[in-house]
Amino acid sequence: MSRYVFKLPDVGEGTAEAEIVAWHVAVGDHVHEDQNLVDVMTDKATVEMTSPVSGVVVSLNGNPGDMAAVGAPLVELDVEGAGNAATNGHAAPAKPVAKPAPAKPVPAKPQTPARAARAAELQAPVAARAETRGAVVARAPGTKPLASPSVRARAEELGVKLQFVPGTGPAGRISHADLDAYVTSGGAISQARSGGYARRDGVEEIKVIGLRRKIAEKMQESKRRIPHFAYVEEIDMTELEALRAHLNATRRTDQPKLTLLPFLMRGLVKLLPEYPQINARFDDEAGVVHRHAAVHIGIATQTANGLIVPVVRHAEARDVWDSAAEVARVASAARENKATKDELSGSTITITSLGALGGLVTTPVINHPEVAIIGPNAIVERPVVQGGQIVVRKMMNLSSSFDHRVVDGYDAAEFIQKLKGLLEHPATLFME
Secondary structure, eight states: OEEEEEEOOOOSTTOOEEEEEEESOOTTOEEOTTOEEEEEEOSSOEEEEEOSSOEEEEEEOOOTTOEEETTOEEEEEEESSOOSOEETTEEOOOOOOOOOOTTOSSOOOOOHHHHHHHHHHHHSOHHHHHHTTSSOOOOOTTOOOOBOHHHHHHHHHHTOOGGGSOOOSGGGOBOHHHHHHHHHTTHHHHHHHTOTTOOOOOOOOOOOOHHHHHHHHHHHHHHHHOOEEEEEEEEEOHHHHHHHHHHHHHOOTTSOOOOHHHHHHHHHHHHGGGOTTTSEEEETTTTEEEEOSSOOEEEOEEETTEEEOOEETTGGGOOHHHHHHHHHHHHHHHHTTOOOTGGGSOOSEEEOOOGGGOOSOOOOOOOTTBSEEEEEEEEEEEEEEETTEEEEEEEEEEEEEEETTTSOHHHHHHHHHHHHHHHHSGGGGGOO
16 A cells, blocks of 8 residues: 545635635545545635545545645545655555544544444444434534534435434444434434423534635625615515516516516616716725726525625626526526636625515625625515505515715615616616
8 A cells, every 4th residue: 555645736816725614534434536525615616626546545634624725735545556655765654543532523543443343334234233323312512423514414404413313433423324224213203202392402613614704704894894874765566576477477488587686687787877886896995986887796695505696797788688597697606616706706786685585674784895785675565555545565675785985875865766766667677
């Protein structure tokens, strides 16, 4: 056996370092070529690092949340044939491995016998292993069960709390086989029945890393640096909703389904030339406001990893169908972690929508260094007075926030009032 050291490669765009987000292997695992070893995060994107060789993991360098420099060793493997870790022209001998501390989420250096135990566990009949997993087993309070991200994701889908699943891997690590056996033995049902009014103790510590850390830093920076001014207006969406329903019912098969967003985008691009101070980015360190002619609209998108804002570029040059298609495309790219750097930067104003969960009012946080953000809330039917009569109309509150250093309150209110007029009389959205 020889030693192969996998180092963090240059992931492009001049990146000097990346954050370790999640390990997909543990010490003692046998990995094959092109298997995902670890996820790392640069300024904008999460990148999967795959193994260029097959072998057995000997050591992992770094924990989730740690920064790794380009060229730094990430994983060491024992491989057949020549490795790449040489001493005096010869492959480096395999180093003895120490057993990891049970509380560490990423084992450092387990002993070789752990691999034998792991192999024996995999060879044992599932039914035999299941016998030990039927009962609800609680770990000590504050003890986090060891499991890979894929196992955690499956457990969440199945509604199983890993705290109750016995693990047969090194240091009690829970495998997919452990999870399957636990569910097969009725452990999930026992877990559900054991709930009720039973006391729950313990605190789970979740390290803020990866995209969640980026989001936290971005939100903190926005609230710290920008004096937010919030404004909310009520809008009668009855006519626009009727138009939207008609267009969706008569659309061609190659046209996307229309939501509210393309109409809201159309309203913004019509009004922003009158309010250039709103379609802007404020470099507060240089004391310069950059007013943009182009309207690049950020679309706040919830993903499995957190909130990401992909950008629909040059919305002023798109009709509602093109806008809808582009919103769907960039949102899908963000959710699938395939969005490019250009698709995640350069917005001049942002729309944030919770859809049917929109609630009555929101106070959206401005996407720094922009100076405005628009947030449509839920559309609901409610009685309103119209022409002296009480009628049922489809109403929506439109929330907005502005950077009060750049946008005066009167201008912000006037802008939203004009946007209200366009949405309440949707034919005007398409008139020049």
